[in-house]
Amino acid sequence: MLHILILAGAIGCAIEAMRAKRLLISALWLAGTSALVAVLIYLLGAPEIAVIELSVGAGLVTVLFVFAINIAGEEVLDTHSIVPKPVAWVLVGLSLLLLGWLNLPQLDLPLPVQLGDPFSNVLWEQRGLDVIVQIVLIFTGVLGVMGLLATPKQSDPHPEA
Amino acid sequence: MIISSSSVILIGILGLLGVGFYGLLATRNLIKVIVALQILVKAVLLAIILAGNLRGQVNLSQSLALTVIVADTIVAVIGLALAVQIRRYIGTLDVHSLSNLRR
Numbered sequence: 001m002l003h004i005l006i007l008a009g010a011i012g013c014a015i016e017a018m019r020a021k022r023l024l025i026s027a028l029w030l031a032g033t034s035a036l037v038a039v040l041i042y043l044l045g046a047p048e049i050a051v052i053e054l055s056v057g058a059g060l061v062t063v064l065f066v067f068a069i070n071i072a073g074e075e076v077l078d079t080h081s082i083v084p085k086p087v088a089w090v091l092v093g094l095s096l097l098l099l100g101w102l103n104l105p106q107l108d109l110p111l112p113v114q115l116g117d118p119f120s121n122v123l124w125e126q127r128g129l130d131v132i133v134q135i136v137l138i139f140t141g142v143l144g145v146m147g148l149l150a151t152p153k154q155s156d157p158h159p160e161a
Numbered sequence: 162m163i164i165s166s167s168s169v170i171l172i173g174i175l176g177l178l179g180v181g182f183y184g185l186l187a188t189r190n191l192i193k194v195i196v197a198l199q200i201l202v203k204a205v206l207l208a209i210i211l212a213g214n215l216r217g218q219v220n221l222s223q224s225l226a227l228t229v230i231v232a233d234t235i236v237a238v239i240g241l242a243l244a245v246q247i248r249r250y251i252g253t254l255d256v257h258s259l260s261n262l263r264r
Contacts, residue, residue: 007173068241072248081187088186141235147242
């Protein structure tokens with residue numbers, strides 16, 4: 001029952017994030033979705049990732065969104081979407097039907113339950129390449145922040161003859 | 162018919178995926194496109210943790226989810242940086258106005 005409530009809340013927040021006219025409100029609804037997803041992840045028995053999702057997904061990303069919206073400014077676009085909305089609904093419905101048809105029957109199959117290694121062992125010993133990729137990604141993120149902060153070059157007021 | 166807890170969560174994941182897909186298709190604002198992408202990644206994150214829970218390998222799924230969170234954050238940062246620069250140089254966040262690379 002708790003799972004259903006949290007999921008309904010997360011989906012409601014996601015819908016509001018898409019429906020909101022103002023970008024700042026949309027970013028705040030996204031933070032709500034992240035927080036509820038983090039609670040659900042905690043209930044599924046993954047507390048480490050729940051904490052990281054709560055701090056990064058609901059905290060850092062929201063701050064980045066607010067920062068970027070402050071720089072770029074609000075822009076309400078009331079124009080029609082590029083893909084017509086009925087076509088979008090059909091595409092979404094078809095993809096969800098396909099995903100549900102492929103995945104829902106798999107849940108009832110008896111799977112061999114294995115005893116997992118501790119999180120630190122898995123992360124540092126079995127998934128070492130992932131850690132290296134994460135370090136590279138973080139450096140890329142630093143470049144992205146520099147792109148966020150970059151200002152356009154001012155034209156030279158005293159051009160050389 | 163009794164629906165198991167994992168089926169309920171999977172249906173919720175499909176719901177989140179649907180909202181994200183629809184947002185990607187129907188939105189024209191660049192920053193909202195990134196919001197839709199974030200919603201999609203939240204659904205994927207939940208799916209990874211659910212799969213790990215069902216297989217009894219929560220720690221492996223946690224380590225995969227950590228990589229997804231890092232990649233997702235970097236995608237958001239770079240996407241927002243691009244959106245800010247596009248707004249600066251083109252003057253709008255409308256995706257439709259990006260059909261020309263040269264101005």
